[in-house]
Amino acid sequence: MSSRRSAALATVSTTPQSRTAPEGAAREPETAGITPVKPVNTGSLARRMMLIAAGWILVLLLGGGLALNSALTGLVTRNFDEQLSYMLLGMIGSAEIGPDGEIYFNRPPADQRFLEPNSGLYWQVRAKGHEDFSSRSLWDQSLNVPADHYDAQPHVYDSKQFAGEPLRVMERSIILPGSSTKWMFTVAASRTELDDQIKSFRSILIYSFAVLGVGLLFMAGLQTWYGLFPLRHVRRAIKKLRTTGVARVADPLPLEVAPLVEELNALLAHTEKQAEEARTHAGNLAHALKTPLTVVTNAATAQAPDLDKTVIREVANMRRHVDHHLARARAVGRRAAGMSRSDVWPSLEAVFRAVERLYETTRFDLDGDRTATVALEKQDLEELLGNLIENAAKYGGGSVFVTVDPLPEGNRDPALCEIWIEDDGMGIPEAERTRIFDRGARLDTGKPGTGLGLAIVRDVVEIYGGSVALAESEDLGGLLVKLRLPRAAV
Numbered sequence: 001m002s003s004r005r006s007a008a009l010a011t012v013s014t015t016p017q018s019r020t021a022p023e024g025a026a027r028e029p030e031t032a033g034i035t036p037v038k039p040v041n042t043g044s045l046a047r048r049m050m051l052i053a054a055g056w057i058l059v060l061l062l063g064g065g066l067a068l069n070s071a072l073t074g075l076v077t078r079n080f081d082e083q084l085s086y087m088l089l090g091m092i093g094s095a096e097i098g099p100d101g102e103i104y105f106n107r108p109p110a111d112q113r114f115l116e117p118n119s120g121l122y123w124q125v126r127a128k129g130h131e132d133f134s135s136r137s138l139w140d141q142s143l144n145v146p147a148d149h150y151d152a153q154p155h156v157y158d159s160k161q162f163a164g165e166p167l168r169v170m171e172r173s174i175i176l177p178g179s180s181t182k183w184m185f186t187v188a189a190s191r192t193e194l195d196d197q198i199k200s201f202r203s204i205l206i207y208s209f210a211v212l213g214v215g216l217l218f219m220a221g222l223q224t225w226y227g228l229f230p231l232r233h234v235r236r237a238i239k240k241l242r243t244t245g246v247a248r249v250a251d252p253l254p255l256e257v258a259p260l261v262e263e264l265n266a267l268l269a270h271t272e273k274q275a276e277e278a279r280t281h282a283g284n285l286a287h288a289l290k291t292p293l294t295v296v297t298n299a300a301t302a303q304a305p306d307l308d309k310t311v312i313r314e315v316a317n318m319r320r321h322v323d324h325h326l327a328r329a330r331a332v333g334r335r336a337a338g339m340s341r342s343d344v345w346p347s348l349e350a351v352f353r354a355v356e357r358l359y360e361t362t363r364f365d366l367d368g369d370r371t372a373t374v375a376l377e378k379q380d381l382e383e384l385l386g387n388l389i390e391n392a393a394k395y396g397g398g399s400v401f402v403t404v405d406p407l408p409e410g411n412r413d414p415a416l417c418e419i420w421i422e423d424d425g426m427g428i429p430e431a432e433r434t435r436i437f438d439r440g441a442r443l444d445t446g447k448p449g450t451g452l453g454l455a456i457v458r459d460v461v462e463i464y465g466g467s468v469a470l471a472e473s474e475d476l477g478g479l480l481v482k483l484r485l486p487r488a489a490v
Contacts, residue, residue, distance in 0.1 A: 396423030
């Protein structure tokens with residue numbers, strides 16, 4: 001480190017620039033009261049759950065209904081076609097060729113509907129060059145089947161050749177023994193019975209699925225109500241916090257709600273700690289101001305000849321106390337605002353530019369990790385660094401070294417960022433290094449100051465969860481301030 005310090009002394013300091021004091025920033029006017037902010041409503045959890053459940057129920061019932069309808073329709077249709085096939089095979093089995101070359105049945109089809117005109121069940125045998133051989137149920141009609149068409153296997157299809165009577169037709173081409181003619185055997189049945197069956201089970205299917213859907217929606221609503229019911233317990237518990245003064249939510253709650261309650265209890269503990277700190281600061285400030293006010297009151301009552309000097313002295317004392325507690329209050333308030341994040345290097349450069357204007361003959365050196373970030377507000381970080389660097393320039397001999405994370409990377413604390421501020425002054429005796437952090441403590445009264453710098457630094461650092469320690473600089477021989485600040489989350 002000594003070689004780095006020697007090289008740094010030979011460098012030219014950066015161009016100084018003025019530093020804007022955070023105390024001079026404009027502040028928003030305070031309001032007399034706080035208007036409750038109504039939270040933005042992003043919709044109902046119960047409505048979301050019901051919409052999701054209704055969507056899935058609709059998709060599943062619709063898909064299942066269509067699949068079941070297709071399966072049942074196919075099953076009923078196949079059964080209907082099997083009956084036609086059975087009749088067609090019976091016709092083919094009983095067909096023979098007569099002496100005149102015409103076809104006849106050695107036994108008539110058993111179904112009596114073939115004998116009733118327009119009964120809805122028909123058969124017909126057709127061949128090219130022969131008259132149609134058909135059932136009596138056809139009466140004066142005939143099935144429109146081309147004679148030159150050849151189907152080696154049964155062929156089934158729907159036909160609308162009869163007005164007002166859709167047909168289910170099955171046909172097959174056969175060459176009977178003793179004949180070279182291709183005979184077209186045809187059986188046709190009205191689709192009315194088949195369509196009635198399909199319509200019947202579709203009605204049952206729709207009704208059943210509608211009842212099932214309503215039941216599932218009711219169960220989903222009941223499940224939603226029962227599942228979200230613990231949130232009402234949370235609401236009542238929070239109301240109890242506000243109305244009865246209970247400090248924590250201790251009611252038994254489900255596992256899913258427990259993390260929310262834990263965070264709420266942590267927030268309550270944090271708020272309670274903040275309130276306790278505020279009460280402590282107010283009490284300390286009142287106690288600190290009580291003695292100077294008593295001294296001023298007594299001097300004024302006695303009409304002391306040195307009243308003006310007494311007032312000036314005690315007012316300065318009161319101002320030190322006020323500045324100290326205001327600094328603590330600002331740090332506590334900023335910490336409570338949320339997780340802060342500040343880059344160390346730009347803040348150090350800003351402080352250097354400000355301090356260099358006050359101490360133009362002092363040589364400053366900045367080294368270390370340029371990417372370090374800490375979990376502090378930028379204003380608090382610069383106030384800490386400004387106090388320490390200004391003290392180093394004021395009480396040092398003309399050289400100030402600042403190093404960010406001076407230890408090797410393997411030896412660094414992953415949770416804390418170290419900043420070393422060194423000077424070449426007289427240093428501070430080891431016995432005085434603890435007392436120097438007290439309010440108003442000063443070892444060198446020959447230079448202007450209030451004695452609050454290190455006290456404010458200690459208090460603000462501890463509020464953020466860091467630490468500050470004093471030691472002797474090995475390189476410069478003066479004071480070494482080791483500032484440890486919590487690193488910002490990546």
